[in-house]
Amino acid sequence: MTAQPATAAVPELDLDPFSDEFLTTPYPAHEQMRETGPVFRLERYGVWGVARYDEVSRVLAAHETFVSSRGVGISDFAKEKPWRPPSLLLEADPPHHTKARHVVTQIMTPKLLRSLKDGFQQRADELIARVASRGGEIDGVADLAEAYPLEVFPDFIGLPKDGRENLLPYGSMVFNTFGPRNSHFERALERGAKAQGWIMEQCRPGAPAPDGLGAKIHAAAADAGYSAEDQAKLLRSFLSAGVDTTVHGIGNALQCLADNPEQFAALRKDPSLARAAFEETVRYSSPVQTFFRTTSKDTELSGVPLPEGSKVLMFLAAANRDPRRWENPERFDIRRKAAGHVGFGFGVHACLGQMLARLEGECFLSALARNVAGIELAGEPVQQLNNTLRGLDSLPLRLTAA
Amino acid sequence: MPKVTFIQPDGMQTVLEADTGTSVMRTAAANGVPGIVAECGGSAMCATCHVYVEDAYLDGLPEVSEVEDEMLDCTASARCANSRLSCQLNIESDIAVRIPEAQV
16 A cells, blocks of 8 residues: 555635625635535645634644734745835744734723723714714715724824725735735735825834824834834834724624624614624634734644745634534524634634724614614615625615614 | 632633633533633633633632733723633633623
């Protein structure tokens, strides 16, 4: 008997997770990937994939073997020059990452976020009451999902009123560039290039308003010994990752609630379910669908040997619907205990803004529950295709004011 | 298997057998123990899996890391000398923890 090469047992899939078809409706392919095996190869790109909750969690947790410093997109920074200077947070490993992360966590504490709640809530109530009272058809994306974060988040950071529209194309560009150089990548780079100048301008020390989070980050980063250039890079992380993600989270929540009237009724009856409803949205319709890691040495995952330098694509959104972990994963259920999903990642690289995202989501959805009696689709939602994110371009809705 | 005792604010006790090496938080979550919210799923980011470790079990626990220390300053119920984040407590032997009045 001759020994089979170890890779012979690893399923090879012909799927393209960055194609329009996949990005539009990823769920059948997610199921195929989960069922094909714990680890698989994506032929087309020569990368490995994991789509089950267990393997995704283990790759996230083992940050010394599955590193981020070689890029969290398909490009390996050890072989290709990144398109922008790497992030000190997202694209870094301990101990450098630990130091940078501490600059942020010492400021953006759960305590600080609790102190923001009243203001965030009031602005959500005002916005939703105003939009609901307008009557007729609205766009759940432009009128609500984009409007709310674009109001509260830049104020929180201390950005000027003018130019905030640059935040969306910039974020969209950053997340698109984690994928291959396809049409989404190229188009996003083109649109994002215009926004980049404004973004970098806002990140300079002294640019953000003195009472906002941006100035606090600069001060803490300066204390920790970071140069002006690196201080700007730390703030850049907020502007890259803080807007599109939350916009999509809120947009996807609106879509889920319009699609599931009994869930909206439950939320109406008990607005204290708002935070849980947002959590369930991040599980069920995860704004961040995927991230890559790169193996720092020869290793093994669920019996599959992975050589050093392997790119591993984690399907976070597929893990969040893995029937091995979730009961009725295809059901949107705001009363479910959704905590433990990997929509914000896990471990040392877990999303730094996740508590802020939850705050925005909770304030928005509880305002929706109190100010809106009915929410129904008024047309076909249009998906916004992005190599990493899942969200909507438009969501035609009819709201009934409460 | 080590035993984990959860004591609710009203004194109600739940005793669970746990796998060595899993965290107190995961044991609570897997068994639906009320009062351990654990929003961030164990990344030490939310301070909503706060517990008070009963005095008899304080010896031999892992040190409080810098990150956990920072989070413990942000708990919804008062921080005490025996406060810990249950996501950072991996179970090696029997332990008993008291659940605070509030987590969020």
